[in-house]
Amino acid sequence: MRRALLVNAEYKIQLLDRVADLGPSIEQNSPAMAKGPTGKSLTAAETPPYVLVRIEYAALNFRDYIIGSGRYGAPPHDYVAGNEGAGVVLDSTAPDFRPGDAVFVNGHGLGEKRPGTMSGQVRLPPEAVIHLPDAMTTLQAATVGVAALVTFAADRVFGPGPVAVTGAMGGTGRVAAACFARAGRDVTALTRDPARATPLTELGIGTILPPPTEIERAAEGFGPESYAAAVDVTGDMLNWLTRQMRTGGVIALAGFAATNRPDLSALAVILRNLRLIGVNSGLAPSDKAQALHWVAATLHPGDYPLLAHPADPQDIAPLMRDFAGARGRGRIVVTLQ
Numbered sequence: 001m002r003r004a005l006l007v008n009a010e011y012k013i014q015l016l017d018r019v020a021d022l023g024p025s026i027e028q029n030s031p032a033m034a035k036g037p038t039g040k041s042l043t044a045a046e047t048p049p050y051v052l053v054r055i056e057y058a059a060l061n062f063r064d065y066i067i068g069s070g071r072y073g074a075p076p077h078d079y080v081a082g083n084e085g086a087g088v089v090l091d092s093t094a095p096d097f098r099p100g101d102a103v104f105v106n107g108h109g110l111g112e113k114r115p116g117t118m119s120g121q122v123r124l125p126p127e128a129v130i131h132l133p134d135a136m137t138t139l140q141a142a143t144v145g146v147a148a149l150v151t152f153a154a155d156r157v158f159g160p161g162p163v164a165v166t167g168a169m170g171g172t173g174r175v176a177a178a179c180f181a182r183a184g185r186d187v188t189a190l191t192r193d194p195a196r197a198t199p200l201t202e203l204g205i206g207t208i209l210p211p212p213t214e215i216e217r218a219a220e221g222f223g224p225e226s227y228a229a230a231v232d233v234t235g236d237m238l239n240w241l242t243r244q245m246r247t248g249g250v251i252a253l254a255g256f257a258a259t260n261r262p263d264l265s266a267l268a269v270i271l272r273n274l275r276l277i278g279v280n281s282g283l284a285p286s287d288k289a290q291a292l293h294w295v296a297a298t299l300h301p302g303d304y305p306l307l308a309h310p311a312d313p314q315d316i317a318p319l320m321r322d323f324a325g326a327r328g329r330g331r332i333v334v335t336l337q
């Protein structure tokens with residue numbers, strides 16, 4: 001019997017023996033429960049297409065921490081974490097999906113408005129379900145997950161040249177730095193503790209530096225034009241980054257792990273003709289599929305374990321609490337199968 005996991009707002013965990021024990025939210029995953037706006041049961045022809053997926057590996061990320069901790073309003077009492085994961089199709093009324101297909105899922109309210117991947121089974125509209133490339137396993141897909149989508153979104157707007165990645169030991173930064181390094185770029189990884197950044201060296205990242213000091217971050221002077229592109233997941237180095245960029249460079253702002261109110265040198269942006277763009281994982285399904293193919297073709301099979309922090313369901317509560325301290329563990333991948 002499959003076990004399901006409920007993580008409530010305080011990250012208290014209940015392991016339940018049956019998915020149905022999670023109550024109404026989980027039952028919405030059942031095709032039999034499809035209802036129209038008036039609450040009337042829909043006929044098969046009226047039911048929007050769905051894909052029912054058995055999650056083998058759920059990934060937990062910063063978004064789960066933000067939602068679960070109530071920073072953006074209290075989560076529902078029966079909140080189930082997990083806004084991404086990978087597994088196998090159990091059932092589908094969507095023509096493109098068949099039982100047994102290996103897929104990645106994210107978005108569309110997963111782990112937010114609907115029970116997340118930690119529930120072990122999710123029912124989603126087909127737009128939220130992406131076929132895996134033949135060369136990618138469900139474990140590998142959950143390992144790179146939304147970080148792969150963000151990295152791909154950044155890569156599409158970057159020109160050639162050296163790339164800086166902040167928060168490089170974290171989940172998103174590590175995947176971005178690894179993909180760019182394996183794609184042949186000259187990558188500088190910024191991480192708070194370079195002495196424990198051995199995985200970054202093993203992932204082929206050439207330069208590993210500590211973040212700039214407070215004084216360097218707050219300074220006004222321009223540095224050398226070191227980077228053609230940057231991925232920033234922390235927000236607190238943006239002022240420094242803008243002053244290290246090559247003329248015409250692009251900074252992809254992907255996260256705000258340190259601050260949501262970044263400081264910025266307007267003068268550097270203007271004089272160096274910089275572009276500051278937001279990147280996120282909310283890509284069109286065809287772009288998500290393309291992103292997974294790009295990553296599968298770029299990373300080496302031995303890279304995936306260096307990107308992941310493997311976890312069991314019982315590890316989740318401390319891991320979720322620890323997000324606030326962000327210890328640079330890489331991508332948290334929970335085995336559910």
Ligand SMILES: NC(=O)c1ccc[n+]([C@@H]2O[C@H](COP(=O)([O-])OP(=O)(O)OC[C@H]3O[C@@H](n4cnc5c(N)ncnc54)[C@H](OP(=O)(O)O)[C@@H]3O)[C@@H](O)[C@H]2O)c1
Nearest residue numbers: 062167168169170171172191192255256257280281326328
């Ligand atoms: N745009 C999107 O679609 C998308 C997708 C995924 C994540 N994100 C965002 O990206 C950010 C990072 O997410 P993540 O999942 O990679 O988180 P994570 O695994 O916790 O990594 C965050 C990293 O940021 C660095 N950091 C520096 N100062 C920090 C501070 N004061 N507090 C916390 N971390 C600090 C650390 O890197 P070092 O250990 O190397 O120093 C840390 O490991 C979050 O803001 C998240 O919301 C956005």
